[in-house]
Amino acid sequence: MPNFNGILEELAAVNLDTVRRKYLGEFAKKTGRNVIAYYSGWLQKQSEVPQKLVITDSDMNGFMSCIHGMDKKQGLDLILHTPGGEVNTTEALVNYIRSIFANDVRAFVPQLAMSAGTMIALSCKEIWMGKHSSIGPIDPQVGGVPAHGIVEEWKRAKKEIKSDPVLANAWEPILRRYHPTLVGQCEKSIKMADTIVTKWLDDGAISHIKNQVERKQRQKEIIKALGKHKETLNHGRHVGVEQAIGLGLNIKRLEDPSHKDIQEVLLSVHHAFCITFSKAACTKIIENHKGCALIMN
Numbered sequence: 001m002p003n004f005n006g007i008l009e010e011l012a013a014v015n016l017d018t019v020r021r022k023y024l025g026e027f028a029k030k031t032g033r034n035v036i037a038y039y040s041g042w043l044q045k046q047s048e049v050p051q052k053l054v055i056t057d058s059d060m061n062g063f064m065s066c067i068h069g070m071d072k073k074q075g076l077d078l079i080l081h082t083p084g085g086e087v088n089t090t091e092a093l094v095n096y097i098r099s100i101f102a103n104d105v106r107a108f109v110p111q112l113a114m115s116a117g118t119m120i121a122l123s124c125k126e127i128w129m130g131k132h133s134s135i136g137p138i139d140p141q142v143g144g145v146p147a148h149g150i151v152e153e154w155k156r157a158k159k160e161i162k163s164d165p166v167l168a169n170a171w172e173p174i175l176r177r178y179h180p181t182l183v184g185q186c187e188k189s190i191k192m193a194d195t196i197v198t199k200w201l202d203d204g205a206i207s208h209i210k211n212q213v214e215r216k217q218r219q220k221e222i223i224k225a226l227g228k229h230k231e232t233l234n235h236g237r238h239v240g241v242e243q244a245i246g247l248g249l250n251i252k253r254l255e256d257p258s259h260k261d262i263q264e265v266l267l268s269v270h271h272a273f274c275i276t277f278s279k280a281a282c283t284k285i286i287e288n289h290k291g292c293a294l295i296m297n
Contacts, residue, residue, distance in 0.1 A: 004271045016280055020272040021291045026265045027077070028289035033106075034070045035289040036063070037079040037269060038120075041277030043112075052283040052296065055085025055116050060093060062286030062294030067100055070288070075104035078124065079269060084115025087140055087189070091196055094123045103203055109133040110270035115141075115235065118226065119193070123200035125207055127244065130254035130263060134238035138197060138226045140189040141235060147186035148229030154183045194223050208250045218248040 020037075028035045042053040070076075076097065084090075097105055107113065107124040114136040121127045121135055129135075140147045157171045201219050209215040225231055225247055226239070245251045254263035273285065287293035 003267075004275075016272075016276045017291075017293075020269070020276060020285075020287065021289075023265060023268040023272050024287060024289045027079075027262075027269055030262050030265055031077050033074050034067075034072075034076045034101075035079065036066050036076060037273065037285065037287050038063075038082060039079075039273045039277075039285045039287075040082045041283050041285075042083045044274065044277040045283050048283055054083060055089050055093070057086070057089050057092070058296070059089065059284070059286060059294075060096070063093060063096065065294055066286055066288040066292050067097075068292075069290075072101055075106070076101045077106050077108060078120070079108045079110065079266070080113040080117050080121060081109075081111055081270065081273065082113060082117035082120075084117050084119075084136075087116060087119070087193055087196070090116040090119050094120055094200065098123065108266055109135060110266050112136075112238075118239075119197055119200070121205070122197055122222075122249070123204040125204060126250050126252050127205055128252045128254055128259075128262075128266075129241040129244060131241060133254070134240055135244060136226075136239055137229075137232035137235050137237055138193060139229050139232065139235060140186075140193045142182070142186050142189055146229045146235055147189045150178075150186045151183060151190070152229065154178070190227075194227055197227065198223060205249045209248065222247050222249070 024035055024037060038059075040053045042048075045053060067076075078097070103125060105124045106126040106128065107121040108128045109121060110130070111132060112134050113121050114134070115138060118135040118138050122138075127135070142150065153174070157175060161168045161171060198219050201222060202215065206215055206218050206222070209218060229235075241251060241253065252259065254266065276282065276285070282295050282297050284296040285293060287295075
């Protein structure tokens, strides 16, 4: 299969859509399953309005169109490249996909599936990653700020003011920016994200662990490692394949000799999508192996 430059040369000669769909079709032939690529152009379109690049409710239309007419018994391979987005939307999308394919869903991460994209990956029974792949923290963001960070800051302020009331003067300009329900909203967002992912993990990315006690322990460890701001330190932190395996997730290595053909065609798919975003005025693409797509401009 061609590398990035090879794909670039191929795209120069033919239609962008034709090349993407060619390699999506090749990928489906390799796996023998349904395929949907869920791609954001956020790396190429950083000047765009964020709402055009992240997971939103409008994406449901793309998934419904792509799933229509599929043989549901063949399961679904979901190729993910996204910075994340709305947790509420993510919950709806995952519940829809899992209900259609009876949880027979595998996630393929050719480069980055961050934040809510990681949540989607964790809901799948397998996560395929290479040395070039990353997932990330799943701690919720409120207004672009870590919810955990706001709650931690609020607790710190209360503790310091209680021990020394004079410090109230130093904290006042910071706390004044908090609207009346902000801390409660953050606490609820944290609880919601943790609850959703804990449930998905059980019959998703740790369903291969048959011992119930061990599985419950793994759930707690994964939520702590990926969902707690104190542990991750940065919402954009990259979690590579070795770390993901260390967490006990059901990771399939793309570099495994038996997966070499799959890795090559997956990367051809990835390069075709990335070049499309570089050359065309689109911000997000949801596309299946049969050529059905929702392309957002």
